[in-house]
Amino acid sequence: MRRILVEFARSRGSRKRGGNAVKVDFDEAFVPSPGRDGILIALDDALNALANIDPREAKVVELRFFGGLSEKETAEVVGVTDRTVRQDWNHAKVWLMDELKRGT
DSSP states (O other), rough: OHHHHHHHHHHHHHHTTOOOOOOOOGGGGGGGGGGGGGHHHHHHHHHHHHHHHHHHHHHEEEEIIOOOOOOOHHHHHSSSOOOHHHHHHHHHHHHHHHHHHHHH
């Protein structure tokens, strides 16, 4: 889901600059608003930076934010305890917010 949203945001940006992207119709419920394209791309960049520092935290964010998994489901996928997921999630949120604030 993360890749789909980020690529959609990037393609919308390339069309603004004359790109010949193929138009694909999506259910409107799944299409992010145009004003959030930059935020989504910045989040993707920050998440890639986090993955270089702490891959497990980045995975937790992907599963929780983009995948919609609960703490328990995420813990099962990652192979850690619920408490570890909660700690990783809280730390990653703070780190990502700092990174996004710094980038703007």
